[in-house]
Amino acid sequence: MAAFIVIPPALTTPIARDATLATAMRDGDAAFRVFDNETARLCYERAFAIDSTRCDVLWKLARSNIDCGMVAPRDDRPRWFASSERLTRRCVSLYPDSSEAHFFLAVAIGQMTKVVGNKRRIELSREVKGEAETTLLIDPAHAGAMHILGRWNYEVAGLGWFSKMAAKIVYGGVPPGASYQQAKEWFENAIAERPDMPLNHLWLGETLIKLDDYAGARQALQVCLDLDDVLWDDSHTKAQARKKLHDIQGRK
Structure with a gap:
């Protein structure tokens, strides 16, 4: 009798x-x-090798590439961030209604602004703002997008003369409404949604320093230090908060 082999x-x-x-x-x-x-x-x-079109596979791999790129040697960072940008652009093209797709595209482009020249940085910053705003159109309670808009206002408000001239070429002038006050309001909105995130409190503190509100800054920075870590780099976030508290010691 022939043997039968069961094939899984x-x-x-x-x-x-x-x-x-x-x-x-x-x-x-x-x-x-x-x-x-x-x-x-x-x-x-591994997930991407199985399904390179799934929404959460794309943005989570992009997020991981950003995280790894942030601790990579400086010369390697553009490669990591460019990979994240490609993944998130693909994600946005496939899932235009995904808030996370637009949010992590904003994050990826934001990281790219750190490894390009001034003119390109200003060009990209416009897209960062647009993607964060799109995220909030899809999900009005997205704390991450609120934080990005806070950072965007903070950075634009602090542009030097040369960068403002470049911004004039790209934007026709520094975008209206970009101010430390606007940054403060966005960080406060982010905190209302995610009070557990040290990063939100750090940047509220940084912004209040720019607004000469040292008492408010000290309070925000201390909250940052008192919270549990929720992101992998929160130890660095808290080190920044600790340094800022030292820097403004005695200022009123």
Whole structure:
């Protein structure tokens, strides 16, 4: 009698494929929560190899590339940030109604502004603002987009003379309404949505210093220090807050 061999279903069946994708995403999310950026990135890359068109695969891999790029050697950072920009642009093109797609495109472009020249930086900053605003049109309670608009106002308000001249070429002048007061309001909005994030309180404190509100700045910076870490780089955020508190000691 001939022997019958039972052949297990191929791992490429839709069920096996979906299970493998779900495992990769679950493992990536778990690594992200414990600030293990490299493991998270590798998990999301596995997911991307299975499905390169899924919304959360694209923006989470982009997020991980940003996180890894922020600690990479300076010469390597443009490569990481450019990869994140490509992934998020693809995500936006496939999922134009995804708030996270637009938000992480704004984040990726924001990181690119740190590795390009002044003229290109100003050009990109316009897109950062636009993507953050689009995020809020889709999700009006998106604290991350509020924070980006706070940072955008803070940076534009602090432009030097040369950069303002470049902005005049790109924008026809520095965009109206960009001010430290506007930055303060955006950071306060972000805090209303996510009071647990040290980063929001740090930048509110930084902005209040620019507005000569040292008592308010001290309060915001102290809150930053008292909160638990929620992002992988919150230890750096708190180090900045600690330094700022020292810098404004005794100022009224």
